[in-house]
Amino acid sequence: MSNNKRAGVLLVVSGPSGAGKGTVCTALRKIREDLKLSISVTTRQPRNGEVDGVHYFFKTVEEFAAMRDAGEFLEWAEVYGNFYGTPISFVKKTLEEGSDMLLEIDIQGALNVKKLIPEAVLVFIVPPSIEILHKRLAARGTETPEALALRCASATAELDYMEHYDYLVINDELDRATEDVAMILASEARRVSRNTHAYKMLLEGKEL
Amino acid sequence: MSNNKRAGVLLVVSGPSGAGKGTVCTALRKIREDLKLSISVTTRQPRNGEVDGVHYFFKTVEEFAAMRDAGEFLEWAEVYGNFYGTPISFVKKTLEEGSDMLLEIDIQGALNVKKLIPEAVLVFIVPPSIEILHKRLAARGTETPEALALRCASATAELDYMEHYDYLVINDELDRATEDVAMILASEARRVSRNTHAYKMLLEGKEL
Numbered sequence: 001m002s003n004n005k006r007a008g009v010l011l012v013v014s015g016p017s018g019a020g021k022g023t024v025c026t027a028l029r030k031i032r033e034d035l036k037l038s039i040s041v042t043t044r045q046p047r048n049g050e051v052d053g054v055h056y057f058f059k060t061v062e063e064f065a066a067m068r069d070a071g072e073f074l075e076w077a078e079v080y081g082n083f084y085g086t087p088i089s090f091v092k093k094t095l096e097e098g099s100d101m102l103l104e105i106d107i108q109g110a111l112n113v114k115k116l117i118p119e120a121v122l123v124f125i126v127p128p129s130i131e132i133l134h135k136r137l138a139a140r141g142t143e144t145p146e147a148l149a150l151r152c153a154s155a156t157a158e159l160d161y162m163e164h165y166d167y168l169v170i171n172d173e174l175d176r177a178t179e180d181v182a183m184i185l186a187s188e189a190r191r192v193s194r195n196t197h198a199y200k201m202l203l204e205g206k207e208l
Numbered sequence: 209m210s211n212n213k214r215a216g217v218l219l220v221v222s223g224p225s226g227a228g229k230g231t232v233c234t235a236l237r238k239i240r241e242d243l244k245l246s247i248s249v250t251t252r253q254p255r256n257g258e259v260d261g262v263h264y265f266f267k268t269v270e271e272f273a274a275m276r277d278a279g280e281f282l283e284w285a286e287v288y289g290n291f292y293g294t295p296i297s298f299v300k301k302t303l304e305e306g307s308d309m310l311l312e313i314d315i316q317g318a319l320n321v322k323k324l325i326p327e328a329v330l331v332f333i334v335p336p337s338i339e340i341l342h343k344r345l346a347a348r349g350t351e352t353p354e355a356l357a358l359r360c361a362s363a364t365a366e367l368d369y370m371e372h373y374d375y376l377v378i379n380d381e382l383d384r385a386t387e388d389v390a391m392i393l394a395s396e397a398r399r400v401s402r403n404t405h406a407y408k409m410l411l412e413g414k415e416l
Contacts, residue, residue: 128416129410129414129415130410130413131413159407159410160411162400162407162410163400163404163407166400167398168398168399168406168407169398170406180398186391187391187394187396188395190377191374191375191376192332192370192371192373192374192375192376195376198376199367199376202334202367202370203338203367203368205337205339206337207336207337207340208334208378
């Protein structure tokens, strides 16, 4: 399918904290180096070596607010007084160019992406059991017992969002879970809806 | 996911004649020996060694007509005076038991399956070009030029049904096409909708 220009897959990976989605995403990027990440719009000052349009899109607070009010973000957040947003236009353009993209975001963000870009593929990473989820959260060892109990309860409650996702990947073993996500990504690339170009070429009598 | 009892995937493979769907299905069954085929209902007499419920479900013409009129077939056909039908109940029961199934049927049949069992996964096998499609049909060498021209025109027209399918697999090289179909099958097994059992177990605090 080398000259088959297809639409990219927007892979959205999330799951409760402690499920290991960050580790899976890092491992996935190692075996799929072509995977694009989204470039955020930010109001913070560029640091040394940071290039506009490569590391971030740097904007003023006024420009950011205008984009936000115009609904141009898939999601946005304020962190330590700076604003960060994921611009829909950049994501859509990257997909149209045929690149697959990875978004590792929280559950509310993922559900919002699905609303704005219905062809997004939502993968929910879960631990093999709630017990293991709690053990993993405890192993971080950075919290008071009360804070830990709260995080465990919240992570357990987050499991309820599973049904709104497309795929379920059980992270019992990192390599296997990573391969599962890579497989889902490659399989989704074969969707007819992402291959309308191939479809037209074939009907026009051209070789794929 | 060994003790994760999931619903089976109903994989429906079709495509224009000359695309090589039969060859791909045969190769797929070699690497996925667990794949179940549907057992047809037939009105023809059992041959030596054929077992009811294993090779076919043997029925009288009256029984067959009653099943057909009650809408109990995914598809049915009359061949040389005998009736053959694919019983929906057997397919659904097999999927509920967690077995993945393969149906290799024509395009009209595939679209009908999707209507009756919306969770069916439809894979469209295409040749890399119409030219190659026509060459493959000609290579069979069993037809008059007129019959061949008709088959070519009909196979080309069948490409139009691609958009009603879920996945597109280009059969340029048998091994790669077969691996693509196997990948789609394994990926679809990870669908949240096929893993509601795992989902419930997790919420109930059980290990997957």
